[in-house]
Amino acid sequence: AQTVTQSQPEMSVQEAETVTLSCTYDTSENNYYLFWYKQPPSRQMILVIRQEAYKQQNATENRFSVNFQKAAKSFSLKISDSQLGDTAMYFCAFMKLGGSQGNLIFGKGTKLSVKP
Amino acid sequence: GAVVSQHPSWVICKSGTSVKIECRSLDFQATTMFWYRQFPKQSLMLMATSNEGSKATYEQGVEKDKFLINHASLTLSTLTVTSAHPEDSSFYICSARGAGLADTQYFGPGTRLTVL
Numbered sequence: 001a002q003t004v005t006q007s008q009p010e011m012s013v014q015e016a017e018t019v020t021l022s023c024t025y026d027t028s029e030n031n032y033y034l035f036w037y038k039q040p041p042s043r044q045m046i047l048v049i050r051q052e053a054y055k056q057q058n059a060t061e062n063r064f065s066v067n068f069q070k071a072a073k074s075f076s077l078k079i080s081d082s083q084l085g086d087t088a089m090y091f092c093a094f095m096k097l098g099g100s101q102g103n104l105i106f107g108k109g110t111k112l113s114v115k116p
Numbered sequence: 117g118a119v120v121s122q123h124p125s126w127v128i129c130k131s132g133t134s135v136k137i138e139c140r141s142l143d144f145q146a147t148t149m150f151w152y153r154q155f156p157k158q159s160l161m162l163m164a165t166s167n168e169g170s171k172a173t174y175e176q177g178v179e180k181d182k183f184l185i186n187h188a189s190l191t192l193s194t195l196t197v198t199s200a201h202p203e204d205s206s207f208y209i210c211s212a213r214g215a216g217l218a219d220t221q222y223f224g225p226g227t228r229l230t231v232l
Binding site: 033035037042043044045046047050091095097102103104106107108109 | 148150154158159160162165207209211213218219220221222223225226
């Protein structure tokens, strides 16, 4: 069975600074996707970034980038130039490819606070 | 694109009554929809997965007769909490996945259920 671990329950960062959220996962699968979702106080889950395991290049989306280390089963999220609106819970998620359902397996989340 | 709505956003009901929550994909056809439950300060717990026109697949420990799921069309899934009790009070979130969305789940805004 796959598991996703986020070892930082809470983090804080000063506005405009850079912060990295860690995520590790355990799987015997070779084909999968990894995601970071953000859940602000409104509780709407928002996709931040996704990474296909077969791609060696790290995904980037504006200020958000990942460091995907497949051998180490690590998938960290870097937020550059942090903004107050980045304050949220961040969930790392794993999805096995090829299954009929496409279920997401979530970590427990990291609460990020961006301070002015 | 890839917008998912949920209705209602919050509902209060008396113990013993049934409550229906709707999940709609607004700009895509959702081949698969997912229902999650989230307790305060916790991660999302998958309750069930439904494919259009098929019976839902429930996760272990989720009562099928208590949480009725219907996915009658490619844009609508419903979750009915039958004979609700206070312990059913929670935040319920749906998500949807469809063709052309690269196996990514998009989430609705959630429904806060309070059972008195």
